[in-house]
Amino acid sequence: MTTKTNTTTAEQHDSMFDAVLARLDVAAKIYGLSDDVANILRNPQKQVKVSIPVMMDNGKIEVFEGFRTIHSTVLGPSKGGIRYAMDVNDDEVKALSAWMTFKCAVANLPYGGAKGGIKCDPRKMSVGELERLTKAYTTAMADVFGPSTDIPAPDMGTSGREMAWLVDAYNKVHRGNFPGVATGKPVGMGGSLGRDAATGRGVMVSTLAALKKMNLDPKKVTCAVQGFGNVGSHAARLLNEQGIMICAIGDHTATIWNEKGIDIKAALEYAKGNTGVLKGFTGGVEIKPSELLTANVDVLVPAALQNVITEEIAHSIKAKLIVEGANGPTTPEADSILQEKGVTVVPDILANGGGVTVSYFEWVQNNYGYYWSEDEVNSKHDACMSNAFEHVWNNGQQYKTTLRIAAYITALKKVEFGIKAKGIY
Numbered sequence: 362m363t364t365k366t367n368t369t370t371a372e373q374h375d376s377m378f379d380a381v382l383a384r385l386d387v388a389a390k391i392y393g394l395s396d397d398v399a400n401i402l403r404n405p406q407k408q409v410k411v412s413i414p415v416m417m418d419n420g421k422i423e424v425f426e427g428f429r430t431i432h433s434t435v436l437g438p439s440k441g442g443i444r445y446a447m448d449v450n451d452d453e454v455k456a457l458s459a460w461m462t463f464k465c466a467v468a469n470l471p472y473g474g475a476k477g478g479i480k481c482d483p484r485k486m487s488v489g490e491l492e493r494l495t496k497a498y499t500t501a502m503a504d505v506f507g508p509s510t511d512i513p514a515p516d517m518g519t520s521g522r523e524m525a526w527l528v529d530a531y532n533k534v535h536r537g538n539f540p541g542v543a544t545g546k547p548v549g550m551g552g553s554l555g556r557d558a559a560t561g562r563g564v565m566v567s568t569l570a571a572l573k574k575m576n577l578d579p580k581k582v583t584c585a586v587q588g589f590g591n592v593g594s595h596a597a598r599l600l601n602e603q604g605i606m607i608c609a610i611g612d613h614t615a616t617i618w619n620e621k622g623i624d625i626k627a628a629l630e631y632a633k634g635n636t637g638v639l640k641g642f643t644g645g646v647e648i649k650p651s652e653l654l655t656a657n658v659d660v661l662v663p664a665a666l667q668n669v670i671t672e673e674i675a676h677s678i679k680a681k682l683i684v685e686g687a688n689g690p691t692t693p694e695a696d697s698i699l700q701e702k703g704v705t706v707v708p709d710i711l712a713n714g715g716g717v718t719v720s721y722f723e724w725v726q727n728n729y730g731y732y733w734s735e736d737e738v739n740s741k742h743d744a745c746m747s748n749a750f751e752h753v754w755n756n757g758q759q760y761k762t763t764l765r766i767a768a769y770i771t772a773l774k775k776v777e778f779g780i781k782a783k784g785i786y
């Protein structure tokens with residue numbers, strides 16, 4: 362019997378940060394966290410908002426809104442991505458920054474949590490405009506970012522290209538060479554080998570670890586993966602290499618089902634030559650996007666969007682195991698239903714921690730000025746992810762709770778230790 366962990370269906374969470382707090386409160390109660398420590402974690406440490414004037418290609422000046430929230434630096438410099446999207450807002454950045462605190466603690470990294478964003482539509486901007494916007498944002502945040510204070514990385518709408526621009530602007534303001542001020546940089550600009558596939562690799566390691574606990578043979582299980590971008594495509598490939606049959610894949614353009622197993626190598630080749638998307642891939646039959654989530658498979662990997670596993674979808678899910686590649690794919694309301702149905706959920710703050718783990722390795726290599734081989738990065742990554750999984754699993758057993766709440770408890774224990782060890786004045 363596990364303790365009932367989540368909110369009732371009557372409690373909907375319009376605010377993303379409230380949804381984070383709902384889970385934090387449940388974990389704090391089960392673990393017995395003091396109100397004082399819980400109160401510290403309920404409030405982000407620092408929130409910075411800047412306005413960024415940028416000279417556009419047409420000669421006009423446009424003013425953009427930029428955000429950075431540092432949720433916690435208790436366990437080390439804060440770490441978290443920067444997202445470029447029109448719907449970026451305070452609440453979202455706050456929620457994602459708290460998730461980073463918990464994710465880094467679960468992965469046992471010496472980092473706190475942060476997140477940043479700029480309200481913009483990167484697809485409607487030229488490369489020159491994006492470079493000026495990134496460099497102006499970095500200049501505005503020059504006292505916030507720092508290799509030993511706050512370390513950004515790419516997120517939605519940004520990539521290694523933006524990180525290279527960010528490092529360049531930071532270096533100019535601070536008159537030096539600070540590759541460790543951001544991670545997710547291109548290899549050759551201080552980036553790490555293995556970073557590209559790291560999040561998908563972490564999903565693979567978590568899936569294998571969970572299957573082992575569930576006494577399921579990877580060579581006899583089937584899987585559906587939602588999202589065929591960075592996380593989903595690497596996860597599908599690596600899971601398939603472990604003998605898992607991938608019966609469904611999907612992106613925003615197409616959802617494909619094949620009960621005999623999809624040829625993932627062929628799908629990757631196809632997407633590569635088709636602007637990265639699956640539309641037109643003929644390695645199976647096309648199904649509705651929602652059918653992927655409720656497909657008759659053993660393992661479901663949501664690796665695209667947040668809030669896709671809703672109450673309604675949760676009732677129809679057939680998978681025994683869900684491994685969250687995406688951030689926040691399951692609503693708190695759906696969590697309750699999955700728990701009642703006995704579905705094992707490896708939560709985002711554990712399952713997709715492979716990316717930030719290799720970001721940490723990138724930062725270590727930058728600080729050393731010495732770079733590792735891909736095999737070295739991968740083996741260190743696999744060991745970290747396996748340890749993190751084991752810790753969370755053991756806390757789940759000890760506190761008789763779900764892996765999601767166990768992951769929060771794992772993080773709370775570490776952050777609570779840090780707060781108490783440092784002291785409050």
Ligand code: NAD
Pocket residue numbers: 560587588589590591592593611612613614650664665666667686687688689713714716717
């Ligand atoms: P990405 O942009 O590379 O890929 C996103 C994928 O989702 C694409 O294949 C896209 O077509 C698909 N998608 C978009 N809308 C969809 C829809 N309506 N239905 C089905 N598929 C849809 O992004 P990513 O880096 O792979 O990130 C995916 C998720 O993983 C996000 O939640 C992100 O926050 C999370 N995440 C990413 C990393 C990382 O290292 N990239 C690390 C941790 C968490």
